[in-house]
Amino acid sequence: QVQFVESGGDLVQPGGSLRLSCAASGSFFSVYAMGWYRQAPGKQREWVAGIGPAGTTNYADSVKGRFTISRDNAKNTIYLQMNSLKSEDTAVYYCNAAGRTWSDPLRSWGQGTQVTVSS
Numbered sequence: 001q002v003q004f005v006e007s008g009g010d011l012v013q014p015g016g017s018l019r020l021s022c023a024a025s026g027s028f029f030s031v032y033a034m035g036w037y038r039q040a041p042g043k044q045r046e047w048v049a050g051i052g053p054a055g056t057t058n059y060a061d062s063v064k065g066r067f068t069i070s071r072d073n074a075k076n077t078i079y080l081q082m083n084s085l086k087s088e089d090t091a092v093y094y095c096n097a098a099g100r101t102w103s104d105p106l107r108s109w110g111q112g113t114q115v116t117v118s119s
Contacts, residue, residue: 003108005022012085012117014085017081017083017084018082019079020113022077022095023077029076032106033052035047035048035051035096036094037105038089038115047060048080051078063089066082068080078095080093085115088117092114093114094110095110
């Protein structure tokens with residue numbers, strides 16, 4: 001089992017950029033696929049991006065070409081670089097390990113980090 005702590009969320013203008021971090025505790029972090037998810041007020045939680053143990057990546061269509069997921073196994077950390085931010089990106093962002101599919105969360109949720117895109 002692992003536990004996740006997300007950080008880096010902020011208030012930004014449309015078109016701006018943010019870099020989110022997710023630090024994981026527990027054994028065998030490097031063998032897990034990992035993912036970023038987000039939940040806007042009144043909406044269901046949705047999958048955003050995933051990265052495999054060796055660095056293979058996948059993205060939701062809504063963020064493809066704008067967001068980049070990466071990982072540093074030596075630091076038990078994954079990142080989400082978000083560029084060209086839009087108001088519809090406003091949400092609480094969470095990370096998790098991935099199960100059988102890219103979007104299947106495997107562990108308990110952390111507290112998330114708030115991203116607000118507004119002019």
